[in-house]
Structure formats: structure tokens, C-alpha cells
Amino acid sequence: MKQFPLYLFLLILFCSCAERGIKEQEIPTSYSFEIIDSLDLKILGDPLITDVSPNADRFAFYDFAGSEFIITDGSGTILNRFSKKEDTPDSYGFLMEFPGFLNENQIALVGMRGIFIYDLEGNMIKKLSHPETLGGAGFMSFSGKGIETVTLNGKQYLLSKSVRTRETFPGEQKFYNSFRALELIDIEEEKFIEIVPFEQGSQFLDGNGYFESDYAPALEAAEGKLYIALGGEQRLNVYDLSPEAAKLDTVVMLDLPGFGKLPVTPRAEFAEGTVIIKGGTPAIRNIHIVDGKILMQYYGGIPEEKMKELEALYSSGSEEEAELLYEKIESEVNQGILILDQKTLEVIGNLDFPEGVNVSGFASGGGFLWMEKAPNKEEEEDFLRIYKVQLEKK
Numbered sequence: 001m002k003q004f005p006l007y008l009f010l011l012i013l014f015c016s017c018a019e020r021g022i023k024e025q026e027i028p029t030s031y032s033f034e035i036i037d038s039l040d041l042k043i044l045g046d047p048l049i050t051d052v053s054p055n056a057d058r059f060a061f062y063d064f065a066g067s068e069f070i071i072t073d074g075s076g077t078i079l080n081r082f083s084k085k086e087d088t089p090d091s092y093g094f095l096m097e098f099p100g101f102l103n104e105n106q107i108a109l110v111g112m113r114g115i116f117i118y119d120l121e122g123n124m125i126k127k128l129s130h131p132e133t134l135g136g137a138g139f140m141s142f143s144g145k146g147i148e149t150v151t152l153n154g155k156q157y158l159l160s161k162s163v164r165t166r167e168t169f170p171g172e173q174k175f176y177n178s179f180r181a182l183e184l185i186d187i188e189e190e191k192f193i194e195i196v197p198f199e200q201g202s203q204f205l206d207g208n209g210y211f212e213s214d215y216a217p218a219l220e221a222a223e224g225k226l227y228i229a230l231g232g233e234q235r236l237n238v239y240d241l242s243p244e245a246a247k248l249d250t251v252v253m254l255d256l257p258g259f260g261k262l263p264v265t266p267r268a269e270f271a272e273g274t275v276i277i278k279g280g281t282p283a284i285r286n287i288h289i290v291d292g293k294i295l296m297q298y299y300g301g302i303p304e305e306k307m308k309e310l311e312a313l314y315s316s317g318s319e320e321e322a323e324l325l326y327e328k329i330e331s332e333v334n335q336g337i338l339i340l341d342q343k344t345l346e347v348i349g350n351l352d353f354p355e356g357v358n359v360s361g362f363a364s365g366g367g368f369l370w371m372e373k374a375p376n377k378e379e380e381e382d383f384l385r386i387y388k389v390q391l392e393k394k
Helices: 004-008 173-178 304-315 319-332
Strands: 011-013 031-041 047-052 058-063 068-073 078-082 095-101 106-111 114-119 124-128 148-152 155-161 182-186 191-195 217-222 225-230 235-241 246-253 274-276 283-290 293-299 335-341 347-351 363-365 368-372 384-393
Touching: 031 058, 031 068, 031 347, 047 095, 047 368, 047 384, 058 095, 095 148, 095 155, 106 155, 148 217, 155 217, 217 293, 225 283, 283 363, 283 368, 304 319
Parallel strands: 047 363, 217 283
Antiparallel strands: 011 274, 031 384, 047 058, 058 068, 068 078, 095 106, 106 114, 114 124, 148 155, 155 182, 182 191, 217 225, 225 235, 235 246, 283 293, 293 335, 335 347, 363 368, 368 384
């Protein structure tokens, strides 16, 4: 597990609407995943797929080893690779969200220094400043999860997680009252609008304290709708989007199998200016929409007592022992992909990842899913294989 220390124990320190309905669901098994093709990215390093262009003509990767972005065509041929590590006007600083395609020729990403739009050669097209100075940020790396785009009234907008401090922190009630999950960003006018609060009935309004990873948003926007789940909360909120706001339309209550409960943390344990990310938290990690189906990737979470055991091993310097224990625990976590019909919001499937793929996530584009081949545990490979996956009805 090459990225075990990176996303499992990341600790970074820096100084009302009417619901149209609440839907319960059974979980049928009338769908399956079929691998129909693949492409190979031939590169040494530690690449991870971040996005696929709308027509699936271009693929974006991030290589952790070289801190590089890699752009390929549909066959896996590298078209360009670039890095923005240097202290230059077009450098994004600390990476906060992976790049997503604006179109076939441009990508957007989020860094501590702002929101950046580049062409596929790495030339900066535009930089948008954050709406306020950032005090800190955390970042978890999953395949296919990055900044999102949406078209409203014929105009393109960005959807990015909000990291405004609002002069508060998770140890105070003000934080939960003023929380907004996302920024709806008008690219042309460089205007940011905060959307998606903790809605009425949210567990994050129960008086306890929560870490950023507990409520990290998973989202997808399509046809004027925003589909979003907040981390470990088992509900899908559907909003009507406009250039000015997001209006809650429907709440779908979920009952995911093997999905753990978020640990209760007293608010007194939170310190101002501290951001903590816990990678073992139960969470809905990502949402994709393909061919009229909403695919919600979920992770059941590592039990609190096992997480404490892992943290103790890792803190003591027993990294190899911790990795072995983590692999055992991780293999026991219930995780999969819940499938809903986009029109009716009814659950129509609950599937495991196909055998032999990396279960950290997947990308979508061109009407297909794009999943990474799981790494070879016996020997390091000099390529990354991406499977083209189709959702099929049995």
C-alpha cells in the first residue's frame, strides 16, 4: 500500500427548504460491472487518475513521485506532463483538489494560492483568488475525485469545496451554523457563492465535534441539479442549481450495509488553526453520473478501536507492522458502489468493485467508468493500467 502514510494519517497544521420527499430503499442486484477495454500509462512513479474529459479523448493523472500532472490520449500515449512546484506566479502552492477537465483542452485545480486554469501544455489561462485568506487545509487523494464543473444557463461554473474559516472552528457552535460545503464559482466574473449548509436533521448539528474528513463532500452536478453527500452522513441531498444559489429539492435517506458510525468527539478537543484528516472514517467518498445512473462510492470505515491500534503502531515507528495490519483491516472494510436511478432516485443496485481493481476510487467520462488496475504486490510495475468499465443490466 504505497500511499498508506499519506492518506490514512494525514495531519496538517496551519496557523430552510422544503423536502420534496424522503425515500427509503431496498438494495437489488440487477446490475454488474463489465471490463470492456483498457489503456496503459507507461511511467515509473506513483500516478493516479484524476479525471477523464467529457468525450474520453483526454485523461489526466497526478504523479505523486514527481508532483507532476500527466495528460494522455485515449490510448495512454503521453501528450504532455508538467509540474508547478516552483515559486512562480502560476504555481498553485499546496494542492487542495485534483484537476478536472473544463473541456477537452483545459483543466482546473485548487491550490492554497487559488483556483488555477491551465491548458494541457501547462500554460496558465486564468487564476482566481480564494474569497478569503486560507488558514489551513487538508487533502485526501482518491482516484477520480477533483474539482467539478457545471453548466448553468449556457455558462460554465466550477464547484469546489469551501475552506473559508468564517472566523470560527469546529470546536464552536458557530462553525456548524455557518458551515457551507461548496463554492459555486463564476469563472468569468470571478464570483464565489457559498452553498450547501448542514441542513435540518443533519447529524452534524447534534452538538458533537467533527473533523473535516467526517463531512468531506462527495458530489456531482448534471442538468441543473447538484447531487451531494457529506462524508459519513448517510443521505443524498439533491439541489436545484442556479447561478445565484442552490435550493434543496429532495433528500434520499440511505442505509448502506456495513457502514460504520462516526466517532463522537467532544468539541473541547478541537483547537483553532488545526486541520485533521482521518482516512479511516466511514464516508461516501465520491459520486459519478453515467448513463442516467447515480453511482455513489462508499467506504464503511475502520472501527475506532482498530484505528487507535494502527495509530499507536504508526506513531511508535513500526511502519512495516502498521502496513501489514492496515492491509488486513482494510480487506475487512465493507465498501462498494450504490447505484440510483437519476430520475426516480430509487436504488437499483449495490455492487462491489470488479476483482483486481484499485478500490480507492474511479473516474468517469464518455459514458463509461475508468478504474485503475490494483498494484502488483509481488513486483513493482512500470505501467499503470486503466480499465474501461461499463455498467450493464443483468
